[in-house]
Amino acid sequence: MTEFKFDKWVELYAHRTASMKSSEIRDLLSVTARPDIISLAGGLPYTRLFRFEKVVEATEHAMQREGSAALQYGPSEGHKGLKKHIIKLMEEEGIKVDFDDILVTDGAQQALDLLSKIFINPGDKIIVEAPSYVGALNAFASYEANIVSIPLDKDGLQVDLLQEILEEFTKKGEVLKFIYLVPNFHNPAGVTLSLKRREHLLSLAREHGLIVVEDNAYGRLRFEGEDIKNLKAMDDSVIYVGTFSKIFSPGLRLGWVVAPKPILEKLIFAKQAANLCSSSFAQRVVEEYFTHNLWKRHIGKLVEIYRSRRDAMLQVLEEFFPDEVRWTKPQGGFFVWVALPEYVDTTEMLAEAISEKVAYVPGRGFFADASGKNYMRLAFCYPEEKVIYEGIKRLSKVVKRYIILYKSVAKKLHL
Ligand SMILES: Cc1ncc(COP(=O)(O)O)c(C=O)c1O
Numbered sequence: 516m517t518e519f520k521f522d523k524w525v526e527l528y529a530h531r532t533a534s535m536k537s538s539e540i541r542d543l544l545s546v547t548a549r550p551d552i553i554s555l556a557g558g559l560p561y562t563r564l565f566r567f568e569k570v571v572e573a574t575e576h577a578m579q580r581e582g583s584a585a586l587q588y589g590p591s592e593g594h595k596g597l598k599k600h601i602i603k604l605m606e607e608e609g610i611k612v613d614f615d616d617i618l619v620t621d622g623a624q625q626a627l628d629l630l631s632k633i634f635i636n637p638g639d640k641i642i643v644e645a646p647s648y649v650g651a652l653n654a655f656a657s658y659e660a661n662i663v664s665i666p667l668d669k670d671g672l673q674v675d676l677l678q679e680i681l682e683e684f685t686k687k688g689e690v691l692k693f694i695y696l697v698p699n700f701h702n703p704a705g706v707t708l709s710l711k712r713r714e715h716l717l718s719l720a721r722e723h724g725l726i727v728v729e730d731n732a733y734g735r736l737r738f739e740g741e742d743i744k745n746l747k748a749m750d751d752s753v754i755y756v757g758t759f760s761k762i763f764s765p766g767l768r769l770g771w772v773v774a775p776k777p778i779l780e781k782l783i784f785a786k787q788a789a790n791l792c793s794s795s796f797a798q799r800v801v802e803e804y805f806t807h808n809l810w811k812r813h814i815g816k817l818v819e820i821y822r823s824r825r826d827a828m829l830q831v832l833e834e835f836f837p838d839e840v841r842w843t844k845p846q847g848g849f850f851v852w853v854a855l856p857e858y859v860d861t862t863e864m865l866a867e868a869i870s871e872k873v874a875y876v877p878g879r880g881f882f883a884d885a886s887g888k889n890y891m892r893l894a895f896c897y898p899e900e901k902v903i904y905e906g907i908k909r910l911s912k913v914v915k916r917y918i919i920l921y922k923s924v925a926k927k928l929h930l
Pocket residue numbers: 558621622623624625648650697702730732757758759760765769770
């Protein structure tokens with residue numbers, strides 16, 4: 516095909532493309548695919564654990580039982596057989612839902628896109644945590660949202676600050692479209708929202724008429740401690756986003772959203788315009804897998820593996836990282852969030868890390884205002900313990916070198 520070096524269509528694109536950018540994570544993955552680089556960057560679920568013959572079996576069952584429907588268009592709201600399992604999963608989280616409360620989507624990511632599509636006009640204000648899941652920030656930005664960020668700490672979103680902002684906005688008569696948060700085992704911060712803060716958040720949402728969007732991508736991956744009630748289990752008006760990516764497979768691209776009926780209806784219209792329906796084939800494969808397999812045992816094994824990798828990462832960080840550096844201690848999920856001294860720029864430091872053959876995700880991409888330059892996200896979900904050990908050892912060299920260099924320059928310049 517003819518190569519077009521310059522984009523001569525620049526004048527023709529819609530305004531919203533100006534805020535669309537490739538995620539830093541995806542760009543990085545292309546570099547870190549090199550086998551000599553230890554990647555602590557991408558949050559890839561550990562799909563090697565699968566007994567693939569079980570997936571082949573599920574596919575065979577799906578074809579034998581309902582081959583022609585599996586190869587056909589399906590209802591936009593999703594296949595009932597799959598929804599049966601979603602209902603069970605949600606019941607186990609203390610959330611009672613019915614078939615027509617659920618819309619099956621192409622992963623949680625599509626649910627976030629559809630929510631943006633039905634709620635956000637250019638310039639509309641929404642609230643997110645700082646840091647926040649980069650895919651959500653990209654979805655919101657692509658609909659030209661005006662993103663208000665509220666910092667989190669080790670107990671999740673700082674709800675006191677949310678209260679201040681809500682009071683200020685209510686006083687000014689300004690409308691906030693929704694708040695989006697990842698209460699369990701946050702991406703990228705690894706933290707979990709405390710029960711007290713969940714209660715406070717919901718009472719504020721009720722008082723100010725604020726829609727709460729709860730993204731529970733990692734909720735079933737708890738390594739230790741007691742489960743905390745999901746927001747949706749505490750208040751039925753919450754919009755809940757779920758996914759099969761972290762408990763089964765991201766490759767099949769299936770997730771779901773549960774929302775109050777009028778909102779769900781709009782989401783279904785948006786889904787019809789986006790892609791008519793999610794894959795009938797993939798929905799039936801997941802249905803069969805969940806019907807015939809001990810999927811809970813599979814999640815149990817995943818949790819054991821992730822826990823042991825988290826332990827390895829926390830232990831090596833303790834052993835090799837300098838005292839000035841702090842990090843979170845996640846009770847589940849995929850990520851450790853590292854805070855370096857304020858003068859460190861992790862985007863700048865990445866080139867050096869790559870030359871030492873280790874990669875991480877710089878913090879900046881997780882903040883709507885591109886602050887957070889001194890943070891980095893480390894994923895422990897995919898590499899084995901010995902690889903994590905080596906990766907953190909290499910990274911610690913880079914960090915120490917950066918800090919020593921800064922201190923010696925600062926001393927010379929009397930900073
Ligand atoms: C918090 C969060 N939400 C949603 C997603 C997207 O998941 P899915 O594969 O279901 O689209 C991710 C993926 O990493 C995530 O971390």
